[in-house]
Each structure stands twice: as C-alpha cells, then as structure tokens.
Amino acid sequence: MKALRLWPRSLVGQIIILVAIALFVAQAINFALLLQERNRLQLTGQTAPAVYRIVDALDNRPDRRGGDRPRARFITGAPALAGQARPDIERRAETMFQDIGLAIRSVRVVEDEDRRPNRRWAQIRQRAQGPGHEMDGPSRRRLVMAAEYQPGKWVVTQARSGDRPPRFGGWLMVQTLILYVIVLAPLLWIGRRLARPLKQLTSSAEQFARTGAGDPVDERGPGDVRDLTMAFNAMRGRIFAMLNEKDRMLGAIGHDLRTPLASLRVRTESVEDEGERARMSETIEEMNRMLEDILSLARAGRGAEAPQKVDLSALADAVVEDFIELGSPVDLAESDRAVANVRPRQIRRALRNLIENAIVYGDHAHVSVARGEGVIRLIVTDNGPGIADDRMEEMMEPFTRLEGSRNRDTGGAGLGLALVRAIMAEHGGALRLANRAGGGLEASLEIPVE
Numbered sequence: 001m002k003a004l005r006l007w008p009r010s011l012v013g014q015i016i017i018l019v020a021i022a023l024f025v026a027q028a029i030n031f032a033l034l035l036q037e038r039n040r041l042q043l044t045g046q047t048a049p050a051v052y053r054i055v056d057a058l059d060n061r062p063d064r065r066g067g068d069r070p071r072a073r074f075i076t077g078a079p080a081l082a083g084q085a086r087p088d089i090e091r092r093a094e095t096m097f098q099d100i101g102l103a104i105r106s107v108r109v110v111e112d113e114d115r116r117p118n119r120r121w122a123q124i125r126q127r128a129q130g131p132g133h134e135m136d137g138p139s140r141r142r143l144v145m146a147a148e149y150q151p152g153k154w155v156v157t158q159a160r161s162g163d164r165p166p167r168f169g170g171w172l173m174v175q176t177l178i179l180y181v182i183v184l185a186p187l188l189w190i191g192r193r194l195a196r197p198l199k200q201l202t203s204s205a206e207q208f209a210r211t212g213a214g215d216p217v218d219e220r221g222p223g224d225v226r227d228l229t230m231a232f233n234a235m236r237g238r239i240f241a242m243l244n245e246k247d248r249m250l251g252a253i254g255h256d257l258r259t260p261l262a263s264l265r266v267r268t269e270s271v272e273d274e275g276e277r278a279r280m281s282e283t284i285e286e287m288n289r290m291l292e293d294i295l296s297l298a299r300a301g302r303g304a305e306a307p308q309k310v311d312l313s314a315l316a317d318a319v320v321e322d323f324i325e326l327g328s329p330v331d332l333a334e335s336d337r338a339v340a341n342v343r344p345r346q347i348r349r350a351l352r353n354l355i356e357n358a359i360v361y362g363d364h365a366h367v368s369v370a371r372g373e374g375v376i377r378l379i380v381t382d383n384g385p386g387i388a389d390d391r392m393e394e395m396m397e398p399f400t401r402l403e404g405s406r407n408r409d410t411g412g413a414g415l416g417l418a419l420v421r422a423i424m425a426e427h428g429g430a431l432r433l434a435n436r437a438g439g440g441l442e443a444s445l446e447i448p449v450e
Helices: 011-059 087-100 120-129 169-211 223-268 274-298 312-325 344-361 416-426
Strands: 073-076 106-115 139-150 153-160 308-311 330-332 339-342 365-372 375-382 430-435 441-448
Touching (some): 011 087, 011 139, 011 169, 087 139, 223 274, 308 312, 312 375, 339 344, 344 416, 344 441, 416 441
Antiparallel strands (some): 365 375, 375 441, 430 441
C-alpha cells in the first residue's frame, strides 16, 4: 500500500498549501492577540466597579466629610474573606490604583456566590404553600475586594462578578473560512492559468521524448511562461530541422554505400575460387547488415510506422516459425492472447535480435509471452554463459560485444541490444537483462499496455 502523500507535487498545489499554511499561522496569531485583548477587557470590566467603589468610599469616608455613606465598610485589621481567591483581579486592581494615583498598600479579592432574597410575589407564594416549601432566592457571582489604605486599616466593598462575554471562537472560524475563500479562490484561478501552459509544455516534451515528434505549445499565460514556451518552440523547430537533415544525410549515405556493395556482390560472381567467393559474399552480407543496423539505430525514435493493436503472442509465434524454418534451435511456450498497441515491425526486429543473441551465445533459445499488471513481457532465455552483473548496462551501449575479439563468428558489431533498447524506449517500455539461477541469460521486452 502506497503511503499517503500530504505534500502535493504540482506547482499550483504547493502554492495553495503554502498560502493556506501562512493564512492559518496569521489567523492563529490574530486569535492569540484577540484572546489576550478579550481577557484584558474582561478583567478590566470585572475589576473597575469594585475599584470605583473603593475610590469613592475613600473620598467620602466619615473622617473626611459628611454626606451619604458609600457602599463600602471600613474595618481595622485584616478582613476575613471567604471565597475563591482572584489573584488576576488583585494585580489588575493594583495597576488601576497606581494609574489613578491612589496609594494602596495591598489588595485582596475573592469571588463567592451571593444569595439574593426572593421577590415579593415569590415570598407570598411560599407562605401560601405552607411550611416546608421555602426556597432560596436566586444566586449570582460577586467579587469582594478589600484594600489596605493605611497600616491596619482596610476598606471592603463588593460588586457583581459580571457575566462571561460570549464566545467568539465560532465567529473566528467563520471569518477564517471566508478569508480562505476570498484569498484561495483567486489564487487557484491564477495558479491554474499559470500551470495550464506548463502542463502543455510538459506533455509536448514527453511526447517528443517518446515519439520524436511533439506538438507546438500555445504561447500564453504570464510573461515569463510565454518566454519559456517561445524558447521551447524555437528549440523544437531547430531540433526538427536537425533531425530531418540527419535523416536526409543517412538516407544519402545508405544509398551511396549500398551501390558499391551491390557492385562488389556482382564482382564476386567472377571469382573462380568457390571458397573465396563464399567468404567475400558473407563479408558483403555482413556489411549490409551492419549498415542496416547503424541506419536503424540512427533513425530510432523517428520511425514512420504507425502504432497498431497487435497480438504479441501471434507475433512471437511468427518470428519463431521463421527461425525454425531456417533450422535454428528455437521454441515457443504456449501463451494466451496478449494485445498491445505497438509498431509491429520494430517489435519483430527487437525480438529477432534477442533470439539471434540467444542462439549465438547459447545452444538453444526459448521464447515465451507473459502478461503482468499493466505490462506484457516477451521473454527470451538461453543456456549460455550469461553476462556479468557489472556489465549489464554496458552491453546495451552501441558497439559493445560480450567478448572483446572482433571475430564475426561470435557476434555482430555490437548494435543489437542498443537497437532493442532504442525500440523499447520509443514504445515507452524497457529492455531487461538478468542472469538465470540455473545458468544462462534472460532478456525480456517489457511493453506497457493500457
């Protein structure tokens, strides 16, 4: 099972993820600042009424002036306060007293629950119901604050604790979603507009690498992308011109070389020594095959043959039959129908090269067709010496032979596997070489299927 990819591979996806992460971090910082400010305002709202009452009580205490008694009481000695201590409100009250300019030695604050008496109609209803139906009045949270304004002298007051402000987490989430829509929707549109020509450019480059022909890319999008596509189209035009010139040159070389080879073939007929005539004819045929291999390798990727659906089992059977008719030790294993979209002449050429190598380096060639997940394999095995593991890649390079001598009886010019690999690359497949456990080599053509 493949691991889940959390990080997208596309440019648009990465940009959107980065922007989304940046927005999330910005909103998290904004949430932290809002929460801090909300707590500060809530704390100030809870502290201010009690502080105001203490300031008012100190300004109107009996030893200073007459008048109405403030809603506070003056005591001597530390007061006994019952309830939950609120050190946060104590610190805020001390700061507010300092801001006012009032010298307060210490502050103590507790929060408790205050039972209020029932209203008049509730009391009448209770008396009508009789004894045993007494009910406590409604309760509310209150703050009790005591401030020491002189050594040993305290003023005590109380105020409502205040209701908790409504939660704003839900609204902040809605705000974040709206922000995401406002920012990411245009970004997605811009990203898709930017990625569309890049995707077309990638498709054209892959098509060119696979078939040797690629469609030109539309020059659109932002200025940098248009410059890139213009440069790609110009490069594509130059490469096509060079490849066409190469094909014309190779055609001319092939024609010019075939003419003297044909002349030499005619002249060999005039040689009286039959053995010498046979050797000369064999050399000319070998030169023809080498010329054909070189031209085929040079034209790899630019074949004129159109792909078509082919039963590879039937194709392999036809190739094996050709070898059997020539007396070659080749056999084919039975296999089911395996249809793929290929260039049949090229696949036939690749399979022939593998069978010829198996016959040259082994006593027998065994051909089979196997179908796997998304791939069809044409397998050729032999009982020869195999190939050293460190030379597997080297053997698929042009003009590389298994043994270093130039003896034509033990192989050709070293172009067979190179041509097979080029044909497989044109089909989007691969040539695989592997040593068999019981000895010999296994060469397989892996052809992808839809």
